[in-house]
Amino acid sequence: MKTVERVTDMEFDLSKLQEAAADLAQKAVQGVNYVAQKGKETYDRLSLENELNKAQRQLGSYYYNQVRMGADHGSAMAECIANIDSIMDALSELDGAAAAVQEKGDACPVCGAEPTPDAMFCPKCGTKL
Numbered sequence: 001m002k003t004v005e006r007v008t009d010m011e012f013d014l015s016k017l018q019e020a021a022a023d024l025a026q027k028a029v030q031g032v033n034y035v036a037q038k039g040k041e042t043y044d045r046l047s048l049e050n051e052l053n054k055a056q057r058q059l060g061s062y063y064y065n066q067v068r069m070g071a072d073h074g075s076a077m078a079e080c081i082a083n084i085d086s087i088m089d090a091l092s093e094l095d096g097a098a099a100a101v102q103e104k105g106d107a108c109p110v111c112g113a114e115p116t117p118d119a120m121f122c123p124k125c126g127t128k129l
């Protein structure tokens, strides 16, 4: 009789365990998606900042040549300035998108719950935020 009870207990625990494992797997997928999204934003920002630096250096060197050597780089400089403007636009667009996400409140990377902005831990799953 005792053995049967034990088996039943074990089966019960096993199904609980499977449930927990499935839950964990789902949370892991959500976490990976979150990190991938953050990674892409960081990459976009870095490559834009890199482009901006390049364009600004280019503009500086055009300007230097123009002043020091009297070379006329006017049209190249105008093109460069337009390029810088469009990079700045893209950067502020990225900032706008990030701010919109921030406003909505950062969802928990593990369970997707939306804690209050000042919460240190997710109220649903306890993940440190």
Ligand SMILES: [Zn+2]
Pocket (backbone or CB within 6 Å): 108, 109, 110, 111, 112, 113, 122, 123, 124, 125, 126, 127
């Ligand atoms: Zn959570």
